[in-house]
Amino acid sequence: MQEDVRIQLNEEPRLHSPLRTVVGIDPQSYTFFFREAMDQVSVEVAIRNHAKVATSKEDLGFIEPGFTFHWASDRQLQLLVTVPQKSSEEIVWQEVVLPPQQIWQISVDGKTCEKWTDFSVMTNMEFLDSKQRYVLLSRFTNYCECDALYEKLYSVYDMAGGHQRIGSYKRMEWGGCPRQL
Structure with a gap:
């Protein structure tokens, strides 16, 4: 592995870092493959901080997701990402959700x-x-x-x-x- 970390979308293993892609509104699971052993706490803090920074930018409409971390080893992390449900009182912006097409x-x-x-x-x-x-x-x-x-x-x-x-x-x-x- 050339890169320090490879992040793979489990639903579609052909999609992996570095990229930004469209995912569904259902919970998404990712696998992080690290080149070397990692300090689990610092990785989790870095992921949460990155999400906070991205969602704090004005007018981009990003929502801070929920994270569930499961370490398979000190070099492999399974991450479940969920989109929080907004209460009806929290109408801060409007969003358009494009559900998957079906047959x-x-x-x-x-x-x-x-x-x-x-x-x-x-x-x-x-x-x-x-x-x-x-x-x-x-x-x-x-x-x-x-x-x-x-x-x-x-x-x-x-x-x-x-x-x-x-x-x-x-x-x-x-x-x-x-x-x-």
Whole structure:
């Protein structure tokens, strides 16, 4: 390991530090891998202080999360991050939450509705075949409040099997039919 610490999002191991990415509103778990043995108390204090500094900046809308620390060893930390629930009296600002898109089956008459997926994070979806069995899921590897286009991670969801295939898929843009000479 080259870096002093590698922070990995457990839900999506392909996402790891250094980056800033979009996550869902559900509790998120991370694994910290340290190159050398660490003083557990000082690491926990540093993480809490970093969160306090980030949330104290004006007009950014950051919320100070809750932390649950579990040390697997002096070189590996499991961290659970939760977003606190605001009471109805604490209306300090308004926020927009974008829940993850889901796939539903709805009868033609609209009387029955069945949720087919339960994705935990916002992803883009695109059906890959005419029978709509396979769905290409994509999410950005990094995030900022700007128009930057970061590299995406792709996976394929099998509607028939109800499972996601994680892989390092690179999407190829199709430029149309080749010209005949």
